[in-house]
Amino acid sequence: MCPSELESQNAELRRIQAELQASRNRYFRLYDLAPTGYLTMDRNMGILEVNMAGAEMLRCHRDDVIGRPIGDFIAQPDLPILSLHRNAILEHRGKATCELRLSVRNEISWIRLVSTPLLDSLGDIEAVYSAFMDISRPKVMEERLARFHRRDYAFADGAPDIIATLGRDLRFTYVNPAAEHHLSIPRESFPGKTPEEIGLPAVLCSAWAQALRTGKVQTLDFEYSFAGEPPRYFHASLIPDTPDPDA
Numbered sequence: 001m002c003p004s005e006l007e008s009q010n011a012e013l014r015r016i017q018a019e020l021q022a023s024r025n026r027y028f029r030l031y032d033l034a035p036t037g038y039l040t041m042d043r044n045m046g047i048l049e050v051n052m053a054g055a056e057m058l059r060c061h062r063d064d065v066i067g068r069p070i071g072d073f074i075a076q077p078d079l080p081i082l083s084l085h086r087n088a089i090l091e092h093r094g095k096a097t098c099e100l101r102l103s104v105r106n107e108i109s110w111i112r113l114v115s116t117p118l119l120d121s122l123g124d125i126e127a128v129y130s131a132f133m134d135i136s137r138p139k140v141m142e143e144r145l146a147r148f149h150r151r152d153y154a155f156a157d158g159a160p161d162i163i164a165t166l167g168r169d170l171r172f173t174y175v176n177p178a179a180e181h182h183l184s185i186p187r188e189s190f191p192g193k194t195p196e197e198i199g200l201p202a203v204l205c206s207a208w209a210q211a212l213r214t215g216k217v218q219t220l221d222f223e224y225s226f227a228g229e230p231p232r233y234f235h236a237s238l239i240p241d242t243p244d245p246d247a
Contacts, residue, residue: 005077005171011193011243025076030190031051032051033044033051033052034051034053035049035053036050036053036128036131036132036133037051037053037054037056037057037058037111037129037131037132037133038050038053038130038131039054039070039128039129039130039132040125040127040130041070041115041126041128041130041224042127042128043090043117043125043128045069045070045071045082045086045128046067046068046069046070046088047065047066047067047069048066048067048143049066050062050065050066051217053195054074054087054132054236057102057109057111057132058073058102058104059104059105059107059133060104062126069097070082070130073102073103073104074100074101074102074103075102075103075104075108076079078100078101080097080246081098081099081100081180082100082113085098085113086096089115089117089125090125090227091124091125093117093119094114095114095115096114096115097113097114097115097120097134098112099111099112099113099201100113100139100140103205109134109136109137110135110136110139111133112132112133113132113134114128114130114131114132115128115129115130115131116128116129116130118155136152148169153174154178156174156176157176157177159176159177160178161179161184162176162179162182162234163175163176163178164176164179166195166208166212166220167236168212170194170195170205170209170212171191171192171193171194172190172191172192172193172194172195172198172206173191174185174190174191175190175191182225182232182234183224183226185198185199185226195208199224200224201222201224202235203220203222204222207220207236207238208238211240212240213244215240216240217237217238217239217240218233218236218237218238219235219237219238220235220236220238221233221234221235221236222234222236
């Protein structure tokens with residue numbers, strides 16, 4: 001082999017090595033430095049690889065995570081959810097998502113686990129790629145909101161005045177017992193229906209839509225006749241669960 005050919009081969013080898021190093025660097029930036037936790041697991045949910053964010057969320061050194069089942073880090077009551085997650089991957093050979101509580105060193109945090117199987121040429125699962133994100137903050141807010149609503153509904157159930165809530169689609173999600181008493185409409189008739197479908201006055205329906213559209217409190221007086229009785233007069237305050245843009 002002449003010197004020029006040898007030099008050409010060496011140059012090609014250096015180019016390939018540089019490309020491989022660049023590829024490794026890209027992988028490191030995309031995988032290891034990502035803010036999201038990434039795992040590679042076997043079909044039994046044993047951890048084969050974990051990135052730095054994942055190890056940090058599991059509160060362990062990476063070397064202490066490899067080889068352990070992901071279930072070691074999941075709160076005991078949520079292990080059945082993890083089992084269903086695994087079964088969904090094995091049965092459907094597709095992406096699966098669930099929400100779980102991590103339990104590490106007596107600390108609890110919520111994660112959303114999204115897993116996708118890697119299939120071989122025969123369709124068998126070689127590995128499971130998973131991403132998991134900390135959702136503790138929205139979960140805490142969700143629970144606080146649920147407690148707030150439970151407290152509000154407990155108050156509303158005992159209130160003598162009509163109290164109702166509607167979703168953004170202007171369909172009833174809740175009415176208190178006073179609504180049935182004052183309107184002579186069974187309470188179970190309201191959920192999922194619009195005020196128009198219930199037969200409430202057009203002026204009231206319009207005010208509800210205006211409150212949602214503008215984010216402003218609407219107040220009005222109206223009359224309503226039901227069951228052939230003389231009209232009765234009502235005062236309504238419609239309070240949107242959105243900020244007033246002028247406030």
